[in-house]
Amino acid sequence: xxxxxxxxxxxxxxxxxxxxxxxxxxxxxxxxxxxxxxxxxxxxxxxxxxxxxxxxxxxxxxxxxxxxxxxxxxxxxxxxxxxxxxxxxxxxxxxxxxxxxxxxxxxxxxxxxxxxxxxxxxxxxxxxxxxxxxxxxxxxxxxxxxxxxxxxxxxxxxxxxxxxxxxxxxxxxxxxxxxxxxxxxxxxxxxxxxxxxxxxxxxxxxxxxxxxxxxxxxxxxxxxxxxxxxxxxxxxxxxxxxxxxxxxxxxxxxxxxxxxxxxxxxxxxxxxxxxxxxxxxxxxxxxxxxxxxxxxxxxxxxxxxxxxxxxxxxxxxxxxxxxxxxxxxxxxx
Amino acid sequence: xxxxxxxxxxxxxxxxxxxxxxxxxxxxxxxxxxxxxxxxxxxxxxxxxxxxxxxxxxxxxxxxxxxxxxxxxxxxxxxxxxxxxxxxxxxxxxxxxxxxxxxxxxxxxxxxxxxxxxxxxxxxxxxxxxxxxxxxxxxxxxxxxxxxxxxxxxxxxxxxxxxxxxxxxxxxxxxxxxxxxxxxxxxxxxxxxxxxxxxxxxxxxxxxxxxxxxxxxxxxxxxxxxxxxxxxxxxxxxxxxxxxxxxxxxxxxxxxxxxxxxxxxxxxxxxxxxxxxxxxxxxxxxxxxxxxxxxxxxxxxxxxxxxxxxxxxxxxxx
Numbered sequence: 039x040x041x042x043x044x045x046x047x048x049x050x051x052x053x054x055x056x057x058x059x060x061x062x063x064x065x066x067x068x069x070x071x072x073x074x075x076x077x078x079x080x081x082x083x084x085x086x087x088x089x090x091x092x093x094x095x096x097x098x099x100x101x102x103x104x105x106x107x108x109x110x111x112x113x114x115x116x117x118x119x120x121x122x123x124x125x126x127x128x129x130x131x132x133x134x135x136x137x138x139x140x141x142x143x144x145x146x147x148x149x150x151x152x153x154x155x156x157x158x159x160x161x162x163x164x165x166x167x168x169x170x171x172x173x174x175x176x177x178x179x180x181x182x183x184x185x186x187x188x189x190x191x192x193x194x195x196x197x198x199x200x201x202x203x204x205x206x207x208x209x210x211x212x213x214x215x216x217x218x219x220x221x222x223x224x225x226x227x228x229x230x231x232x233x234x235x236x237x238x239x240x241x242x243x244x245x246x247x248x249x250x251x252x253x254x255x256x257x258x259x260x261x262x263x264x265x266x267x268x269x270x271x272x273x274x275x276x277x278x279x280x281x282x283x284x285x286x287x288x289x290x291x292x293x294x295x296x297x298x299x300x301x302x303x304x305x306x307x308x309x310x311x312x313x314x315x316x317x318x319x320x321x322x323x324x325x326x327x328x329x330x331x332x333x334x335x336x337x338x339x340x341x342x343x344x345x346x347x348x349x350x351x352x353x354x355x356x357x358x359x360x361x362x363x364x365x366x367x368x369x370x371x
Numbered sequence: 372x373x374x375x376x377x378x379x380x381x382x383x384x385x386x387x388x389x390x391x392x393x394x395x396x397x398x399x400x401x402x403x404x405x406x407x408x409x410x411x412x413x414x415x416x417x418x419x420x421x422x423x424x425x426x427x428x429x430x431x432x433x434x435x436x437x438x439x440x441x442x443x444x445x446x447x448x449x450x451x452x453x454x455x456x457x458x459x460x461x462x463x464x465x466x467x468x469x470x471x472x473x474x475x476x477x478x479x480x481x482x483x484x485x486x487x488x489x490x491x492x493x494x495x496x497x498x499x500x501x502x503x504x505x506x507x508x509x510x511x512x513x514x515x516x517x518x519x520x521x522x523x524x525x526x527x528x529x530x531x532x533x534x535x536x537x538x539x540x541x542x543x544x545x546x547x548x549x550x551x552x553x554x555x556x557x558x559x560x561x562x563x564x565x566x567x568x569x570x571x572x573x574x575x576x577x578x579x580x581x582x583x584x585x586x587x588x589x590x591x592x593x594x595x596x597x598x599x600x601x602x603x604x605x606x607x608x609x610x611x612x613x614x615x616x617x618x619x620x621x622x623x624x625x626x627x628x629x630x631x632x633x634x635x636x637x638x639x640x641x642x643x644x645x646x647x648x649x650x651x652x653x654x655x656x657x658x659x660x661x662x663x664x665x666x667x668x669x670x671x672x673x674x675x676x677x678x679x680x681x682x683x684x685x686x687x688x689x
Contacts, residue, residue: 191514199618
């Protein structure tokens with residue numbers, strides 16, 4: 039019988055091609071100054087650019103696409119790890135409160151203590167996300183395991199609501215910084231430059247490598263906590279290590295482009311449909327898919343009310359929220 | 372026993388009413404408030420045009436949202452349910468933002484009706500997705516997911532139509548800022564729903580015995596359920612249309628009240644209205660006086676109180 043399922047490597051290759059196509063389109067589409075598709079390719083290897091178009095591609099579009107790729111891969115990997123750790127198909131950074139917590143940390147530092155600068159606010163985002171995540175895990179009885187899927191999600195939603203209210207309060211009280219924080223909260227790649235890229239890639243590399251290393255253990259967790267323990271998995275260390283990775287991935291992504299939601303929920307499911315249940319396979323696929331999704335929605339976000347930009351976060355939420363409902367409806371809770 | 376706390380609630384509400392009139396960016400001494408009601412007095416503008424309508428509005432909206440919460444919790448018998456948790460408030464919000472962005476010149480007095488349609492659609496959507504026999508958690512989680520959907524649609528509309536959005540933004544934070552006599556007048560017809568709600572108290576008690584017992588006692592369980600939900604939707608929609616989605620108020624007030632006066636709906640419903648009014652008056656007072664002249668929307672205050680309470684309920688729900 040001829041199997042219609044591609045092999046793993048063929049899938050990766052096809053997806054990488056798709057990612058390349060998305061990125062290329064994103065380099066030249068919807069520009070006020072005409073950029074031809076050829077210009078986009080030229081600017082990649084041509085260092086002394088001779089036209090404005092190539093300048094735009096090299097200085098604005100290229101870092102934006104690269105940051106989008108990394109953010110997408112980060113969030114997708116974080117979603118896979120979270121779903122693996124909690125054994126909960128609804129888990130993702132935005133649903134379980136990490137996004138809102140990181141936003142709160144970021145907003146408080148950049149309004150109350152702006153002298154901390156970019157690094158300070160990244161650290162604040164990671165700490166804020168970590169605190170929110172810890173609360174959600176404790177209150178959602180995630181440590182007990184078992185069939186408490188709904189409880190964990192509701193705890194995440196309540197913590198998100200709390201963090202969102204506090205964030206709004208911080209913004210309103212510290213008015214002068216408000217505009218910047220508000221744009222950032224919507225989640226947009228508009229301000230991604232080479233500087234953002236430089237601060238993002240080391241963390242991204244460590245995080246994604248760590249995710250690949252933890253993948254085999256996540257496979258064992260699928261057998262249930264007790265079986266995993268019998269197979270020699272130290273649950274506490276896996277959960278701590280996994281949570282740390284999630285924070286690293288989400289914190290770095292969020293502090294560079296803002297609260298982009300629902301990638302972490304959407305992509306792992308898509309990847310699982312393509313590559314099956316083995317984390318070693320569907321994790322890399324999820325990373326590429328996440329990158330495609332973010333780059334694509336960033337491109338769409340520029341065109342939707344051209345020439346003004348709609349934050350990519352809003353577009354992703356529009357796709358992600360119905361999918362969330364579909365998941366809730368499909369699972370028996 | 373149960374009624375003993377009612378006088379205290381009434382006293383607390385009157386105290387808060389007076390405090391709301393007295394404090395703000397400028398404090399007005401108690402004696403001068405009554406004088407402020409007369410035209411020509413130095414405080415006339417502050418008291419009569421600004422604080423008085425706002426205070427009355429806070430009281431009414433608090434009472435109505437709490438009543439809606441008590442009705443929903445009464446018929447669904449679900450401690451985590453309330454119009455805002457189930458996405459009904461967000462549905463109303465989405466409809467209103469849609470109306471404001473696409474018909475910027477339209478008559479604003481239609482807003483409650485539009486919001487009503489939005490929340491009805493949201494309620495039907497929930498009903499369609501969940502059916503009537505869902506578990507507590509599933510119902511809450513579907514409602515929350517729907518609320519997330521409406522919220523992202525609202526964000527999207529606001530980002531796509533940035534010019535028409537000033538009105539919507541002012542309104543969406545769940546605040547009493549800038550609301551006056553006009554808004555109060557828009558709310559008044561909806562007060563007619565309150566006697567209907569109170570009239571349902573007795574059958575609501577009976578349905579707590581379980582559907583079968585209630586039916587054998589002559590209650591039409593499904594009809595009661597639909598009536599109560601419809602009234603709750605109407606109450607919520609009218610409040611949301613005027614003040615924006617004030618989160619968690621409909622969830623918290625009925626619970627607090629049940630602790631104070633017990634579960635008999637004849638007492639529970641009026642007492643819930645008192646507690647809701649007290650909570651919103653308090654939230655608005657704190658929101659206005661915490662860091663004047665900046666105002667925090669009251670919706671933020673209710674969320675800061677309400678979200679931890681929701682978590683606590685969640686922990687206790689089996």
